[in-house]
Amino acid sequence: MENKNKNQSRNMYLLMLLVPLFWGGAFATAKHVITEVPPLIAATLRFGISGIILVIFTIIQKEWQWQVIRNRWKGLLFIGFVGIFGYNAFFFTALKYTSATNGALIIAALPVFTMLGAVIFGKEKWNNKAGTGLALSMIGVIIVIVKGSLSDLFSLAFNLGDLLFVGALLCGVIYALMGESMLKGIPVILSNTIMMLSGAVFLAISTVFEGGWSQVVSMSVQSWIEMFYMVVCGTLIGYVIFNKGVESIGGSKASLYLNLTPIVATLLAVIAYGSSITLIQIVGMVMVLVGVYIATNKTDQSNKARSKSVIENT
Template sequence: MDNHHKSNKSIYFLMLLVPLFWGGSFSTAAHVISEIPPLVAATIRFALAGIILTIIICVRKKWDLSIWKKNWKGLLLISLTGIFGYNALFFWALHYTSAINGSLIIATMPLFVSIGAILLFGEPWSGKLGFSLMFSLLGVFVVITRGSFNSLLSLSFNLGDLLFLAALFCGVAYSLVGKKVIRDASPLFTTAIMTLLGSCFLAISSLPSGGWDKVPYMSVQSWFEMGYMVIGGTLIGYVIFNLGVQRIGASQASIYLNLTPIVTSLLSVLLYDADMTWSLLLGLAFVLTGVCLANISIRKKAEGKSPASVKS
């Protein structure tokens, strides 16, 4: 087994860092946006990450403008969907609907990404992939509803839910288009471009509502939390996710996203004195089962091929 095949196997473990950092970003963002507006916070987060990535690329002399010339339309699209569209619509929707409604809608993203990847890119479908999606989705529902079906029955839908559906569309589009865009490009370079462009769009959208005058008065805690979002949630999270889409496909990579609300809930228990409940533990078990089934499925397929035939 060559080094390339080994690196493909290691991506399954690296992908676990994505929900860890993204779930943590949700928890830390809750405090940051209590001091500055959400769009301002998102702009600072992605602008700082883009600047740091640009410096790293320049130092390593990996800045390749030919990739931009070749894929500028795709890079622009994933910036509009994965950074600007998803974040702007997500926070806008929370003004009109509940977090439960939004979480249930966003939780269906891996399912739609898998369907899109199968229809558009010919990614293989298997019974194990179907079971992994079912277990993961069930686990997310158990956590979000806290094991109470009354929570589902009492849901009402409004403008905010339509905005969450738009955010869902942006997330799916980002995952699917990103597969094609980063196929021949460095995930580091791709992430740098999309965060820089996305932060520009976020900055423009933040101007009408204002709030930039509050930034100098942010607390030390908020700046530490911002640093966590920049380094963990963006620099590490997005680079690894883009690498995962490149190595194992959009449908497999998206299944890991179901761990994000689980991580958010666990961090709330550890850091913010939330209660540990049976529904959280049960949901975690379901989601982990789904992720393990997905990994077993794709690893068996990869091992069934010769090392030279494993796709990058």
């Protein structure tokens, strides 16, 4: 049983690597899609289509459980409001007022605040190795984003868009911390279905004020292909794995994998668009990878050691 749990834990950590891979790709494709349709409409299409596909899937698989939905609808609705609507509404709106660099730097702090929140609210105990890995990872993210230029980092100016990114950050932290308890015991597919549908409804309501639905019919083939990628990889697969990770390894460890997203986005820009990459950025990427490894692997081992000690002393 112990070896089985160990293998499941290891598999979950490996599976979580797909999240930044898919979300990094979704970030790159979304940048083009929102040049043809307003951001909130793009987000509504992404999560609306994903939710409808999941509804069909859960019905075919006979996993649609009305009793579970009736008993847990408040929590599911809250997670959909915060994790889907809140995060995406703040994030995409913020891009209108500030640079992607500013936003990336702010969102990079999500694992830090998630871990601090987990410690403050008693969900986890502070671990020096995890803290070291987290700090190393965040420094690496900053290096990748600003390309190692201290002058670029210190010359950043903050505005309304940055405050909106802080709102997205808070939504992400709440989602990571509360999702673990609110989604526990609910089938992953079912929870994702309700979460995405409710989030899409909230997003659709917000588009009434933004307008621009007439632009959807004129979207290019490229944008629809990119939307398909965001729906299948960035949403259906990415969110399901992330929510399973939150449930299995905790919100703070799961959110740490988000620091890998800028690495994926940077590499995709190099491969797909011929962007350049510097040696200092490669160093930053290595720091992120090492930091994530330390914060997850070492912490997991120390927790197992403490659990083993407790068992032996009983």
